[in-house]
Amino acid sequence: MNVIAAVDRNWAIGKDGDQLIYISEDLRRFKALTTGHPVILGRGTLATFPGGRPLKGRRNLILSRNPDFAPEGAEVFPNLEALLAAAPEDAFVIGGASVYRALLDRCDTAYITKIARSFPDADCWFPDLDRRPEWRVAERGPDLEEKGVNFHYVTYRRI
Numbered sequence: 001m002n003v004i005a006a007v008d009r010n011w012a013i014g015k016d017g018d019q020l021i022y023i024s025e026d027l028r029r030f031k032a033l034t035t036g037h038p039v040i041l042g043r044g045t046l047a048t049f050p051g052g053r054p055l056k057g058r059r060n061l062i063l064s065r066n067p068d069f070a071p072e073g074a075e076v077f078p079n080l081e082a083l084l085a086a087a088p089e090d091a092f093v094i095g096g097a098s099v100y101r102a103l104l105d106r107c108d109t110a111y112i113t114k115i116a117r118s119f120p121d122a123d124c125w126f127p128d129l130d131r132r133p134e135w136r137v138a139e140r141g142p143d144l145e146e147k148g149v150n151f152h153y154v155t156y157r158r159i
């Protein structure tokens with residue numbers, strides 16, 4: 001499976017249940033990479049989407065232990081085992097922190113947007129792939145900038 005995330009210099013990914021920052025160019029890339037593939041996410045991340053609605057053009061496989069949680073247009077799984085039995089190999093794990101932690105070991109490609117900033121008030125993180133010997137940088141994109149925010153894309157592969 002694949003995993004995709006946007007991280008700051010310290011691999012932080014969110015605060016107060018929301019993203020640290022929204023970069024339009026990164027959102028376009030996220031859409032281009034994931035459309036046509038299933039996406040795997042936790043209930044917390046679904047809540048950050050407009051109207052709390054699933055993403056269009058993709059199967060939305062959502063983890064939640066709440067048996068009453070049944071959002072229209074999504075498939076809900078009560079545990080990892082049930083999710084993994086349903087998740088195809090081309091799926092993208094799209095967050096949040098708890099789902100990244102749980103499924104990183106099942107992924108072999110990681111699409112990471114590295115934002116050249118530090119957010120000291122962040123409250124959740126992606127595992128630092130630069131400190132994980134099983135992950136290697138396969139590709140580093142050019143330095144990009146949007147509205148004064150510098151960022152670049154790094155693709156990691158499990159060796």
Ligand SMILES: NC(=O)c1ccc[n+]([C@@H]2O[C@H](COP(=O)([O-])OP(=O)(O)OC[C@H]3O[C@@H](n4cnc5c(N)ncnc54)[C@H](OP(=O)(O)O)[C@@H]3O)[C@@H](O)[C@H]2O)c1
Nearest residue numbers: 005006014017018019042043044045064065095096097098
């Ligand atoms: N920067 C990025 O790329 C990025 C991407 C995505 C999200 N985020 C950020 O990440 C943060 C959210 O992360 P989070 O960890 O709080 O929430 P989350 O992982 O999105 O969702 C957590 C919820 O998922 C369900 N869940 C998780 N593991 C489960 C399991 N093994 N079995 C059954 N259900 C399970 C539970 O739902 P129930 O409570 O319903 O049981 C749990 O409360 C936000 O700040 C968000 O903006 C950042």
